[in-house]
Amino acid sequence: MRIYSKFIVFIMVFGTINVLNAQKDSKCKVINEDTLGTYEGKCKKGLAHGTGLYKFSDGERYYEGKFKKGKFYGKGEIYKINNGQKEVLEKGIWENNKYLGEKKINAYEVNRTENVDRYTIRKVAEGKRVEISFFQNGVRNNVQNLNIFVNNGIDITGTNIRGFQVIEFPFKCEITYVTQNKFKTITYRVQFDFIINEPGAWDVFLYN
Template sequence: MKHILSVLLFVFLFSFPQYVNAQEDCKVLVPEIDSIYTGKCRKGFAQGKGTAIGVDSFTGKFYKGWPSKGTYTWANGDSYTGEFRKGKRNGEGILTLKLADRDSIMEGLWEEDLYLGPKPKAPKIINKFQIDRYTLSKSGGMKERVLINFLQNGNRNTTITNLRIDASNGVETKMGYSQGFEFIKFPVTIKVSYTTMNKLNTSSHDAIFEFEIFEPGDWVVDIFN
């Protein structure tokens, strides 16, 4: 029994300094939180889940020594919970400022510590009938526009008849085989109804796709049958 206890004591005394040194050698690259670190480490840097404490504190995930996602708390009690990149607020997050009578909250998107605004609301599908699938995406263009494409079997759907597209505002437009509306004031609601052949081209059916887009931009809507 004494021999076993001696072995366990030796292992503990041998391992504990290594653990302490590993934490001491595990660098956190934000000076305000680099005094004490407990958590996972990789190649000498904080990596994965951990907590770093200094003048301020951070608990969450680290990447190569930098806070990546979690909660950063300043000495005055203000805090930010969300995404980081190289120590700065980047991505989606919530900043809470501790004021005398109440908390002030800023929630949304951030870039290089600058607040960009609330996270855009995702498009809403109001009605979908006889639609296989669909995609709604921003094209990166400069216009306030929605263009609609009809696809089938990996190609343009050439069997569309009785097509009707109604929008809550905007001016009708066409670009190649795409059609829709431009000069839109968002949010906009668009309803598309038409008749199409099925994939095997053996029968036809009516289809309806109605949606609302909230975020301004140049949008492309692909409808698959």
């Protein structure tokens, strides 16, 4: 009876540990055809999001790289270990679990520019922020009717400067405003849309 009781206790404890482990693993899910793999990495709202490592259920293959909303998304690679050596099977860019190949992603892209004389977009440090400044005739430009639409980030407001911090990249931004020309004789509308893909601290300068 004592042996039987100990066996029951062991089963209960072991089963509880397995349940807890399963609950722990299920806190961050990866959405793909292989539902029995394991994940370690960053999470958002219960899904793999950010940098992480996924071990397929076959126990041989791994995906290491970027995730978005539970799926392989961004730079990453699938590999396996043979005799202690890493063998890369696919490396490059992924989108919604689909391998796109060794496609290079630009650090930033400008999608639309209207009535902008010139612009500068540059990475100045590591971080998670973007600051936007306006210039005319070598000094700060006091623009009017400024509207900025972004996909994420916390707003920073200053004198003739706008910015966003605690950003998740890619960072999408659409800017519209009204300004006078250099001779202060006419007023016109400006639009500037861009995406920054590479994480960092960025400065965006717009000149009119």
